[in-house]
Amino acid sequence: MKQTIPQPKIEEEYEVTYEATIAALKRSLHLISTLNQNMATGLLNFPAPCFFMPPLVMCLYITGHLNTIFTAEHRKEILRYIYCQQNKDGGWGLYVGAHSSMFCTALNYIYMRLLGVEPDGGLDNACERARKWILDRGGVTYIPSWGKTWLAILGVYEWSGCNPMPPVTPRK
Missing domain, CATH: 1.50.10.20 (Glycosyltransferase)
Incomplete structure (x- = not known):
């Protein structure tokens, strides 16, 4: 799986913005959606x-x-x-x-x-x-x-x- 949504860099003085939060959520949903498409392979069979x-x-x-x-x-x-x-x-x-x-x-x-x-x-x-x-x-x-x-x-x-x-x- 190739992530196309940029990963927000969280550093000590990093301001957590709405955009960074949405990007993190989208990355997570993209990953979960990709994994769910592969259910038949047993990838998530646990x-x-x-x-x-x-x-x-x-x-x-x-x-x-x-x-x-x-x-x-x-x-x-x-x-x-x-x-x-x-x-x-x-x-x-x-x-x-x-x-x-x-x-x-x-x-x-x-x-x-x-x-x-x-x-x-x-x-x-x-x-x-x-x-x-x-x-x-x-x-x-x-x-x-x-x-x-x-x-x-x-x-x-x-x-x-x-x-x-x-x-x-x-x-x-």
Whole structure:
């Protein structure tokens, strides 16, 4: 694959501009699109993490860009993928094939709802099964810290319930 979009050079005094940000996003999308075209070769045939897309969808929803970025056809394919990765017990694990976890199950439940799936809807009642999995394990308040943070960002969980997460100190 040959990148035709110039790579922004990020240096100490570099000002991150709108143009540099758009160029970086376009480079990333170009790479992902190229890799997806090669799916038949097995290039991306690996047990992918099940927690990357839900935060993206949450951010797009919060900013009001969800339906601009993802067309109805995109949403249909995203949901098809998520339905195929749901475990028999109704949950999702950290990666495809992993045991279900509260973190991924809660995020994927919210993800489906934001993409328009009704509370009891989805393929084979995917939302209902996920909600049952969550409730059978005490509810979404048992989600780990990063999950609580995402729920608070979305506005469905109180910030006071989130554990503080200090920034990582860079190594010298």
